[in-house]
Amino acid sequence: MSFFLVLSLIAFAPLCCFSGKTHGSYLYPQFYDHSCPNAQQIVKSIVAEAVAKEARIAASLLRLHFHDWLRRIPIVGQQRNSARGFEVLDKIKSALEKECPLTVSCADIVTLATRDSTVLAGGPSWEVPLGRRDSRGASLSGSNNNIPAPNNTFQTILTKFNGQGLNVVDLVALSGSHTIGNARCTSFRQRLYNQSGNGLPDSTFDQSYAAQLRTRCPRSGGDQNLFFLDFVSPTKFDNSYFKNLLSSKGLLSSDQVLLTKNEEDIFRKQRAVLRAVCTVHD
């Protein structure tokens, strides 16, 4: 099985269909075949147009899917200011409301948009089971606590994933989404300076890679400067993210901790990363 297939099966199954069942009814790819037969085509063409204008949109939509799923609340409305890519989802939603009013859920839109983005970035394709219903109420602040922070420890991140029914293999596979997209200097600065009070980069960093990053992510200032999460192939959905981790060139702390050489975790974590990398057919 190819890396891509493994990643999509492991990674996206829990995100997109979650046991294939929602609110007592089953999800299936043909859900809109009668009620909105052009739905998938409409999503696809708007995503393609957006990605053609700006490749990073594929990554932004993928990240929105992750956050939408963790929060379990509709991605429209009050969150629209908090992440990139909403405007694309808004555009899709408007087009679908015109085509078939009150039919296609936001949760299905973001899931389809993620699949299409992944494909456009050179990743795998898969059939998306459809028929999710949007949640009507949830606590934004409460559910935000589910979202892992880049400086969380491995154990905290894993606990957050476990809380959503995901295990260590899911965590590693899903983190592979950092094969595309960017992060701001503020998201990883603390790794570059003063980890142990000496002002040097975190010892889990490849030191020459860290030195390069420091030139555009200074100790202060440059907060919004952007860096590729996967510097080898930043817009391509491939396995170089995992290879980077193996050579200590993960950008975020939350990436590199997947490989921390802690005696107790070493087998569990490294096996999960290596399994993802070694299923590659380059």
Ligand code: HEM
């Ligand atoms: C394991 C815990 C995770 C942490 C701590 C984390 C954290 C982050 C952070 C800090 C950024 C950069 C934000 C910025 O600086 O503006 C980012 C970007 C991104 N994340 Fe994650 N993430 C995690 C897991 C995931 C998962 C599971 C996915 C998808 C399934 C994902 C997809 C992405 C993508 C595609 C981007 C780039 C977005 C863009 O360029 O617009 N992340 N993540």
